Amino acid sequence: MGGMKHRGMTPIVQTTAGWVKGFTLVFGAYIVAYGHLTPGGGFAGGVILALAFVMLVLANGSKGIPRVLNIDFVAKLDSVGGLLFLGIALLGMLPGLGGAFFNNFPVKVLHIGTPFRLVSAGIIPLCNIAIAIKVASSLFLLFILLILLRIVRTDGESGE
Amino acid sequence: MFELLGVVLLFTTIAAIVAIETRDLLGVVVSVSAVGFGLIIAFFFMLAPDVAIVPIVVEVLTLVILIRATLRVGLQPFVGNRDFFGFIATAAALVVVFILSMKVFEGLPKFGQPVFATIPDTPSMHYVTNGMSETGAANIVSAVILDYRAYDTLGEATVLFTAVMGAITIIRRKARKAPSEPEVQEWEE
Numbered sequence: 001m002g003g004m005k006h007r008g009m010t011p012i013v014q015t016t017a018g019w020v021k022g023f024t025l026v027f028g029a030y031i032v033a034y035g036h037l038t039p040g041g042g043f044a045g046g047v048i049l050a051l052a053f054v055m056l057v058l059a060n061g062s063k064g065i066p067r068v069l070n071i072d073f074v075a076k077l078d079s080v081g082g083l084l085f086l087g088i089a090l091l092g093m094l095p096g097l098g099g100a101f102f103n104n105f106p107v108k109v110l111h112i113g114t115p116f117r118l119v120s121a122g123i124i125p126l127c128n129i130a131i132a133i134k135v136a137s138s139l140f141l142l143f144i145l146l147i148l149l150r151i152v153r154t155d156g157e158s159g160e
Numbered sequence: 161m162f163e164l165l166g167v168v169l170l171f172t173t174i175a176a177i178v179a180i181e182t183r184d185l186l187g188v189v190v191s192v193s194a195v196g197f198g199l200i201i202a203f204f205f206m207l208a209p210d211v212a213i214v215p216i217v218v219e220v221l222t223l224v225i226l227i228r229a230t231l232r233v234g235l236q237p238f239v240g241n242r243d244f245f246g247f248i249a250t251a252a253a254l255v256v257v258f259i260l261s262m263k264v265f266e267g268l269p270k271f272g273q274p275v276f277a278t279i280p281d282t283p284s285m286h287y288v289t290n291g292m293s294e295t296g297a298a299n300i301v302s303a304v305i306l307d308y309r310a311y312d313t314l315g316e317a318t319v320l321f322t323a324v325m326g327a328i329t330i331i332r333r334k335a336r337k338a339p340s341e342p343e344v345q346e347w348e349e
Contacts, residue, residue: 031213036297039209041305047217054224075328082321089314102310107296114296121297124306127313134317138324139221145331147228 008061017059024052032132036121042131049136054143074141081134088126165205172198186227193223210301 008014032045053069092103097110106112106122113120172195179191196219203212269275276285287304297303305313 036299036302036306038299039213039301041210041299041302044213044217047214047221051217051221054221058224058228071328075324078321078324082317085314085317089310102307102314104295104307107294115292116298121295121303122307124295124297124302127306127310128302131313131317135320138320141324142327143221143225145327146225 008063009059014059017055021052021056024055025049028052028132028136032128033118033125035128036124037116037118042128043135045128046132046135047139049132050139050143053140057143057147069140071141071144074137074144077137078134078141081130081132081137084130085127085134088123088130092123165202168198168202168205172202189223189226192226193219196222210299 028045028048028051030045031040031048032042035041035045089102092098092105093101097103097105098108102123103109104122104124108122113122115121118125175191175194175198179188179195182188182191196215200212200215200219203209203215269278274284276282276288287300287308291297291300291303291308295303295307297307
């Protein structure tokens, strides 16, 4: 395993990963979207979404994921998820919406949604989505940083 | 069911001891993940799927990162015999922790009897009875972590953000100064 270049694995693994990736993404999205109804939530679903891309990278090498998902973009996505979560919390502080940090205003003020339906529980599904964006991008970023990057000497001296 | 839980916990303990004593790094990684999966099975026995689903996915990701990142570097495991004094100190520490934990566990509620069954007016009783009407969430765990205790979740997100920020700062592509420092190349071909 040591010193192996990330050119990917055998065609069997690559084909299987190609078939499974759609199911993994849909399952992660389901875990996120139904977090207020069934076991799961933003954290678990976000890790599953990140694991789908991790599987593609492990199977196909660093060419396995779109070039859009480079470090800068994923880092921005991470910040967007965090700011979205904070923004939902701050939205509850508006005077017409209850005026408290993390106030569940769609349920307590606006009375949106019925229990046991997808549209229910107010800010909880919205927070789940924000956390999922944040966790997925954070863990995928950590994976890229720890696995794909390698320290090389760029000066003239002989490196390792 | 109770005996099966004991078997799972015994397996977890043995895996933890193996993880400490093994010299092979791959064996250590596999033993540590065996500890994690044993605890996950214990969570399922205690009917807590909401708690168990997060460790499963995190465990898989951690296993991948540990195997690909740690073993690629080719770290040499620590080789050496533990001396007699170290063994005595470890055994003494274990005995002290065992006695203290027995004292602590006496104060905990009995297994299978939640606190709100014995003591009225606990916050958990409030969550269980009023959670549905106050938050509208069918999953009471989600209602607690994202409504009643949302500050805690915000702090968790901040911890993750700080961890990623630290990782980017340490392993960044462009060094700000000192061209003699090693640079990190992106997308190793």
